[in-house]
Amino acid sequence: xxxxxxxxxxxxATKAGNSESVRRLLSLKRIVPDKADEHARTPLAWAxxxxxxxxxxxxxxxxxVNPNAPDSKGQTPLLxxxxxGHDRAVQLLVGRxxxxxxICDSDHRAPLWWAAxxxxxxxxxxxxxxxxxEPNIATTxxxxxxxxxxRKGEVKVIRMLLERHDVNPNQPDRFGRTPxxxxxxxxxxxxxxxxxxxxKGQTPLSxxxxxGNLRAVQLLLAYTNINPDLxxxxxRTPLAWAxxxxxxxxxxxxxxxxxxPTHRKPSPPLP
Numbered sequence: 001x002x003x004x005x006x007x008x009x010x011x012x013a014t015k016a017g018n019s020e021s022v023r024r025l026l027s028l029k030r031i032v033p034d035k036a037d038e039h040a041r042t043p044l045a046w047a048x049x050x051x052x053x054x055x056x057x058x059x060x061x062x063x064x065v066n067p068n069a070p071d072s073k074g075q076t077p078l079l080x081x082x083x084x085g086h087d088r089a090v091q092l093l094v095g096r097x098x099x100x101x102x103i104c105d106s107d108h109r110a111p112l113w114w115a116a117x118x119x120x121x122x123x124x125x126x127x128x129x130x131x132x133x134e135p136n137i138a139t140t141x142x143x144x145x146x147x148x149x150x151r152k153g154e155v156k157v158i159r160m161l162l163e164r165h166d167v168n169p170n171q172p173d174r175f176g177r178t179p180x181x182x183x184x185x186x187x188x189x190x191x192x193x194x195x196x197x198x199x200k201g202q203t204p205l206s207x208x209x210x211x212g213n214l215r216a217v218q219l220l221l222a223y224t225n226i227n228p229d230l231x232x233x234x235x236r237t238p239l240a241w242a243x244x245x246x247x248x249x250x251x252x253x254x255x256x257x258x259x260x261p262t263h264r265k266p267s268p269p270l271p
Contacts, residue, residue, distance in 0.1 A: 040069075049080040050084075210241045218253065
């Protein structure tokens with residue numbers, strides 16, 4: 001027979017969203033409300049992950065439940081709810097002063113990062129409503145919530161984030177690619193600096209030229225303030241990269257938009 005003190009029955013009832021069973025079990029003195037399973041996930045975490053807001057409310061009423069308890073992957077109840085897009089569960093959690101909205105999982109992915117990349121705009125709005133949230137927390141690969149949303153093409157979330165004065169729209173990831181680069185690849189050009197230089201001085205236009213993405217190049221060249229001839233750390237321009245990789249359409253388009261005088265020395269030879 002299963003020992004009721006091991007948290008099993010309570011977790012089972014929580015997973016099922018059975019609020020009556022949860023109340024009954026919590027009335028037993030031998031039940032430990034914060035007892036975690038083999039994955040270090042507590043009943044509160046399971047309620048958050050499943051979006052069972054009634055059960056969540058019951059558990060949050062108790063003083064012996066830790067609202068920030070991470071599981072074996074570092075995922076807090078708030079992160080799990082945000083990741084799954086459970087608006088009501090997130091609302092309950094962010095409404096508590098003792099819930100930290102900036103705790104990341106083992107890969108340094110914050111609740112906002114998950115919600116942004118998955119297009120959960122309702123959750124994004126709730127997380128941004130907290131004055132103590134940090135909107136630019138980057139993952140281990142230096143990807144911010146805005147970068148993730150841009151990479152996934154979540155236009156509504158991108159707009160929500162760009163409306164915030166504290167969101168950095170030009171922070172490059174570990175590849176030196178900015179949110180603008182990913183937005184351009186998907187045809188979603190946003191109001192950020194098109195000349196931002198990331199890894200080895202490469203701009204979004206440089207990356208687009210190297211990959212032969214004609215549509216992204218067209219969108220980036222539409223910026224009135226773009227410098228299509230901006231060289232990277234090696235002195236190579238987007239035009240030089242397009243030529244090297246044999247992207248003829250991109251090369252011709254860039255050649256028509258070049259502002260480099262014809263007498264200027266060409267870019268250094270490519271390896």
